[in-house]
Structure formats: C-alpha cells, structure tokens
Amino acid sequence: MGFLIFLFWAAITLGVAIAAAWGFRAVAAAVTRGEMRRALRNAPLTASFGMLVIFIYLVVAILAPLIAPFPERTVVGSQFIPWSAEHWLGTDALGRDMFSRMIYGTRNTVGIAFATTALAFLIGSVFGLLAATVGGWLDQGLSRLVDVMMAIPSLIFALLLLTIFGTSILTLILVIAVIDSTRVFRLARAVTEGVVVMDYIEAARLRGEGLGYLITREILPNVTAPLVAEFGLRFCFVFLSISALSFLGLGIQPPTADWGSMVRENATLITFGDITPLLPAGAIALLTVAVNFVVDWQLYRASGLKE
Structure with a gap:
C-alpha cells in the first residue's frame, strides 16, 4: 500500500513538473525575440524545467528579505518546534525558523x-x-x-x-x-x-x-x-x-x-x-x-x- 501511495505522489509530481516546464517554455518564448525565441521554442522539456528551477532560485535569492517570514539569525521559538502554520518547516537546534533560513x-x-x-x-x-x-x-x-x-x-x-x-x-x-x-x-x-x-x-x-x-x-x-x-x-x-x-x-x-x-x-x-x-x-x-x-x-x- 505504501509503495502505491509513493507511486501516486511521484506521478503527480512528475505531471506538475512537466506542466510547469511546458508553461515556462511558452512564456519565455513569448517574451523573447529572434534566435533566442527559436531556441526556446525547440528546447526540450528537461531544459525548460532546468531553466524554470534556476529562475525560481534566482528570484528567491534576490527577494529573500521580502519572502522570508523571519530574519535569518533571529531565535523565534523553542528548539525543534514541529511544522506548523507559524513555522512551516519548524525550528532548528537554536529555535530559528527553518523556512526562513x-x-x-x-x-x-x-x-x-x-x-x-x-x-x-x-x-x-x-x-x-x-x-x-x-x-x-x-x-x-x-x-x-x-x-x-x-x-x-x-x-x-x-x-x-x-x-x-x-x-x-x-x-x-x-x-x-x-x-x-x-x-x-x-x-x-x-x-x-x-x-x-x-x-x-x-x-x-x-x-x-x-x-x-x-x-x-x-x-x-x-x-x-x-x-x-x-x-x-x-x-x-x-x-x-x-x-x-x-x-x-x-x-x-x-x-x-x-x-x-x-x-x-x-x-x-x-x-x-x-x-x-x-x-x-x-x-x-x-x-x-x-x-x-x-x-x-x-x-x-x-x-x-x-x-
């Protein structure tokens, strides 16, 4: 039963990744011109997925102070608080918010x-x-x-x-x-x-x-x-x-x-x-x-x- 659940979520994840890669390729091709546009239109889905991930990482890196709910080094609670609505990934060994870090x-x-x-x-x-x-x-x-x-x-x-x-x-x-x-x-x-x-x-x-x-x-x-x-x-x-x-x-x-x-x-x-x-x-x-x-x-x- 557990293996079937794993396969189900793996299939869902793969489908979302394919859809996201296809959508990113379409948007990127629409906003570019010339040789770059032709290259993006012919790019495989794996490359489109890679570019999408890199783009997300860049956005997160640039906007980190605006996205993170807590400061990087601030102790916000007790040690190892479980995942919750306030701390999405819990806290670490010192009580810092893991999602923010x-x-x-x-x-x-x-x-x-x-x-x-x-x-x-x-x-x-x-x-x-x-x-x-x-x-x-x-x-x-x-x-x-x-x-x-x-x-x-x-x-x-x-x-x-x-x-x-x-x-x-x-x-x-x-x-x-x-x-x-x-x-x-x-x-x-x-x-x-x-x-x-x-x-x-x-x-x-x-x-x-x-x-x-x-x-x-x-x-x-x-x-x-x-x-x-x-x-x-x-x-x-x-x-x-x-x-x-x-x-x-x-x-x-x-x-x-x-x-x-x-x-x-x-x-x-x-x-x-x-x-x-x-x-x-x-x-x-x-x-x-x-x-x-x-x-x-x-x-x-x-x-x-x-x-």
Missing part, C-alpha cells in the same frame, strides 16, 4: 558558489589560453604546476588550506576558486591547442597581430561553447564542494544560513523520523540536476547535431 540559504550558498565559479573560470581560462597560445616554457611551467595541484584530492587540499588560512567567506571563495581553476585550465588549454594550429591563426600571426588580438578575436570566439558548458558543470561541483565543506564545519560559518551546515546542525532529527534535515540536501540536489539539464541542452546546441 532555507530562503536565506539560497542567497548565501548559490551566490557564493557563483562568485567562486566565476573567479575559477577567470583564472583558469586566462592562464589556459596563454599557455596554449604562447607555448614553450610558459606552457610547460603552468602545466606542471597544475599537474602537482591536481595530484592532491581537492577536498583534502581545501580542508588543509582552510585550516591554515581561516574560514572566512573571502578565504573560502579564493581557496575553492584556485583549486577548481586547475580543471578549467586543462580544458581551456586543450580546446585552445586545437585552434592555434589552424591556418587563420597562422595568417593572423603573419600579419603581425599581437597576443591580445589573437586570443580575444581569433581564439576565444571558437572556444566559447565548451567553456560555457564547462561553467555550468563546474558550478555544480563548486556548489557541492562548498556544501560539503559547510557540512564538515569549514565552509560558510554560523550564524550565516547555508544548506550544508543546516543539514549538519539538524541531522539528529532524522533519527526521530523528521525529514526536515533532508530538505536543504534536496535543494542542493534539485539545483544540481537543473543546471545539468540546461548544460546538456547547450552542449547539444553547440555540437551542431540535428534531430
């Missing part, structure tokens, strides 16, 4: 992950493009440094650096960005090496074009598609890394709301059959799946394949 956690966790991913891509892409374009000792030196850094497991490396330099938000962003920039460097260098050997690059060099012109005008437009796709995938890994570090106590520090630390702080409720600690984990998983849906669609578009 989930909303503020969207801004903190997603915002920090996006800033970290952007910094990692800036570092990795610049040095990867330079290494492949210049070559020689610069390429060898940067590549060997990246090999050494990648030989150390990323989570252990991050734990070590955060233990040494502290656990402030700025330090967290810098540490994760530097570690993840090694992966971006390898990709940027690999795709650039396939471009620098082309005839039009050699022709530009013979014309006397400088390094800046070669990278920005000749190389970068031809490597943008795989880098954009990698940005989405790398965002997921950074997002999960920050949540894992927060769960271990070395990520975003209390009292700042963060989904990883919220799971750790309220994990004891699971032993009493309360699923509240699983909700931040579910929010992490949902955003990861949504981003991957959109990335898969972008990779398909960039590949030039046709149905």
